[in-house]
Amino acid sequence: MISFIIKGLMRDRHRSLFPIIMVTIxxxxxxxxxxxxxxxxxxxVDSTARFSSGHVKIMSRAYADNSDQVPNDLALTGVNKxxxxxxxxxxxxxxxxxxxxxxxxxxxxxxxxxxxxxxxAGMGVDLLSPGSSELKTLNISNSVVSGRLPENPGEILVSDxxxxxxxxxxxxxxxxxxxxxYGSMAIYNFTIVGTIRFxxxxxxxxxxxxxxxxxxxxxxxxxATGEILGYLPEGAYNDIExxxxxxxxxxxxTNDENEFTPVMATLRSVSGLSDYLDLANxxxxxxxxxxxIIMSIVLWNAGLLGGLRRxxxxxxxxxxxxxxxxxxxxxxxxSVFIGLVGTVIGTTIGLTGAxxxxxxxxxxxxxxxxxxxxxxxxxxxxxxxxxxxxGFFPGLGATMLGTALAGVGIYRRQTASxxxxxET
Amino acid sequence: xxxxxxxxxQNLIKDYPVGRGFFRALNDINLTIGExxxxxxxxxxxxxxxxxxxxxxxxxVPTKGEAKVLGQSIGNLNTRQSAKLxxxxxxxxxQTYNLLPVYNVFENVELPLLLLKMSKDERRKLxxxxxxxxxxxxxRKSRPPQxxxxxxxxxxxxxxxxxxxQIVLADEPTANLDAKNSHxxxxxxxxxxxxxxxxxxxxxxxxxVIQYLHRKISLDDGxxxxxxxxxxx
Numbered sequence: 001m002i003s004f005i006i007k008g009l010m011r012d013r014h015r016s017l018f019p020i021i022m023v024t025i026x027x028x029x030x031x032x033x034x035x036x037x038x039x040x041x042x043x044x045v046d047s048t049a050r051f052s053s054g055h056v057k058i059m060s061r062a063y064a065d066n067s068d069q070v071p072n073d074l075a076l077t078g079v080n081k082x083x084x085x086x087x088x089x090x091x092x093x094x095x096x097x098x099x100x101x102x103x104x105x106x107x108x109x110x111x112x113x114x115x116x117x118x119x120x121a122g123m124g125v126d127l128l129s130p131g132s133s134e135l136k137t138l139n140i141s142n143s144v145v146s147g148r149l150p151e152n153p154g155e156i157l158v159s160d161x162x163x164x165x166x167x168x169x170x171x172x173x174x175x176x177x178x179x180x181x182y183g184s185m186a187i188y189n190f191t192i193v194g195t196i197r198f199x200x201x202x203x204x205x206x207x208x209x210x211x212x213x214x215x216x217x218x219x220x221x222x223x224a225t226g227e228i229l230g231y232l233p234e235g236a237y238n239d240i241e242x243x244x245x246x247x248x249x250x251x252x253x254t255n256d257e258n259e260f261t262p263v264m265a266t267l268r269s270v271s272g273l274s275d276y277l278d279l280a281n282x283x284x285x286x287x288x289x290x291x292x293i294i295m296s297i298v299l300w301n302a303g304l305l306g307g308l309r310r311x312x313x314x315x316x317x318x319x320x321x322x323x324x325x326x327x328x329x330x331x332x333x334x335s336v337f338i339g340l341v342g343t344v345i346g347t348t349i350g351l352t353g354a355x356x357x358x359x360x361x362x363x364x365x366x367x368x369x370x371x372x373x374x375x376x377x378x379x380x381x382x383x384x385x386x387x388x389x390x391g392f393f394p395g396l397g398a399t400m401l402g403t404a405l406a407g408v409g410i411y412r413r414q415t416a417s418x419x420x421x422x423e424t
Numbered sequence: 425x426x427x428x429x430x431x432x433x434q435n436l437i438k439d440y441p442v443g444r445g446f447f448r449a450l451n452d453i454n455l456t457i458g459e460x461x462x463x464x465x466x467x468x469x470x471x472x473x474x475x476x477x478x479x480x481x482x483x484x485v486p487t488k489g490e491a492k493v494l495g496q497s498i499g500n501l502n503t504r505q506s507a508k509l510x511x512x513x514x515x516x517x518x519q520t521y522n523l524l525p526v527y528n529v530f531e532n533v534e535l536p537l538l539l540l541k542m543s544k545d546e547r548r549k550l551x552x553x554x555x556x557x558x559x560x561x562x563x564r565k566s567r568p569p570q571x572x573x574x575x576x577x578x579x580x581x582x583x584x585x586x587x588x589x590q591i592v593l594a595d596e597p598t599a600n601l602d603a604k605n606s607h608x609x610x611x612x613x614x615x616x617x618x619x620x621x622x623x624x625x626x627x628x629x630x631x632x633v634i635q636y637l638h639r640k641i642s643l644d645d646g647x648x649x650x651x652x653x654x655x656x657x
Binding site for chain 2: 001004008012312315316317318319321322323
């Protein structure tokens with residue numbers, strides 16, 4: 001009887017090929033969507049952490065109160081000692097200094113007169129120290145469009161879009177006009193050695209990347225920095241872990257009234273992403289769950305219809321004396337087979353798609369020219385352990401459930417009724 | 425079972441629920457059908473012949489009265505017992521053949537034997553024999569869509585006969601066939617009845633079938649109105 005069922009399954013495309021295709025498509029969509037949603041929702045948090053907030057951020061109290069203005073006149077001082085303390089107290093964390101600044105970038109002609117000029121949003125990061133984690137954190141090496149990374153003091157990277165707007169070439173000089181930590185005008189000459197594109201519109205519009213040593217010098221911020229960012233060892237933001245570190249760090253300064261006292265805050269509290277983090281934590285699972293339910297209903301119906309269209313066969317098998325229970329179980333076994341094959345194929349295709357989406361992403365920069373949020377322009381998926389098994393819920397579970405329900409109809413129907421249907 | 429009586433029906437009533445009331449499909453039926461009969465339940469549509477055939481085939485149960493088939497009271501059988509009765513002792517022939525289209529002729533005929541736990545060799549021998557009876561050896565590898573209506577019905581007969589059942593129930597077996605094929609089919613069944621002593625019971629209102637019957641049990645409005653033995657020369 002088993003070989004009889006297998007023969008039927010192999011020969012009847014309505015029983016095997018078409019349901020398998022349907023399950024495959026459903027599972028593929030579920031798996032890919034889950035990975036895409038996971039990637040989409042964590043990308044924004046990840047970008048914000050890498051470029052702006054870290055997983056935790058240390059500022060002076062006064063700086064923190066006005067952080068939207070990036071007030072470098074309220075920067076942290078005595079930073080080298082603070083960094084040593086942080087590395088000692090939280091050795092697993094990665095700690096980096098950052099200085100964000102604004103200003104004008106002036107491109108001179110051969111006579112030293114202004115040829116072109118643009119407002120810039122600059123970022124001073126550690127580019128030159130051996131073993132600096134910043135190149136990796138900001139993915140700078142892969143973001144260079146032309147030229148090279150700074151290797152010597154006085155060398156900078158500018159955004160590729162801005163370089164084109166300014167008509168500036170590699171190797172040319174550029175003058176940063178900004179204000180120093182003490183409020184005076186700061187003018188500093190750099191050499192442009194590369195152009196860069198991060199894939200984040202807000203950054204790509206007018207960013208310059210300088211070594212932190214250079215910018216400390218340019219803005220009179222020796223042993224000072226605007227911010228110190230900390231990154232958790234796993235590389236992903238974890239609200240609970242971050243809050244523990246914040247609580248333990250801030251406890252040391254509770255009684256200090258000085259406005260330049262360092263204060264630490266989590267990504268959630270400094271980035272304005274608290275609602276988004278909640279969304280990412282809850283909605284990712286919720287959306288995936290809703291999608292699984294929808295796909296389950298589709299595949300359940302497919303299973304149901306598959307069962308119903310076989311009433312004729314069921315009638316014949318009853319006539320030859322096969323028991324209802326035996327027929328019911330054989331339908332279930334078939335659906336398990338169909339569900340398994342479809343789920344494995346669908347999951348494989350979904351994972352393949354998600355892998356390429358994770359590696360190369362979907363570039364939507366053309367459609368997001370005026371976005372001011374730290375949103376990545378290249379949408380990427382994220383494969384998690386759930387990506388490997390989520391397809392089994394609609395693929396195997398729903399297909400089997402649909403067949404089981406159709407089978408219950410067969411089971412409960414009067415045998416004579418099935419025969420009547422056999423004749424129609 | 426006494427004196428070769430395979431089927432005994434006494435005071436049988438069958439009601440179907442309709443809305444809050446019921447519809448009486450069979451009313452006070454009394455019948456006996458013996459071994460080797462070639463009998464027909466004849467009557468117009470709605471006369472109750474298919475309902476009676478279904479009860480004899482243990483596909484339905486009486487509301488009142490008793491229907492005994494091969495000594496077993498149909499109303500008292502559980503699903504396992506009624507399946508066993510159909511499996512071992514009854515064969516069915518349908519108006520629309522109901523062959524499984526993805527299986528070839530050999531496999532369709534073999535199907536009832538798969539439940540009887542026979543060896544492959546035994547099954548092959550019995551299927552070959554059944555195909556010989558209906559003259560379809562040359563079509564054994566063909567699938568139903570490749571066969572004519574008459575050939576499909578002959579496969580259906582082979583499928584019903586392959587396990588040598590004591591009773592074959594045929595519901596309007598010629599309804600979808602032309603006159604020539606109908607006669608061929610009926611001659612085949614008559615021959616099997618004579619040679620194997622299998623009891624054939626038809627439900628029909630087709631004159632072509634009626635002229636072959638050895639016994640005509642006429643039904644009208646759920647009652648047996650006439651029961652006539654025909655002497656064949």
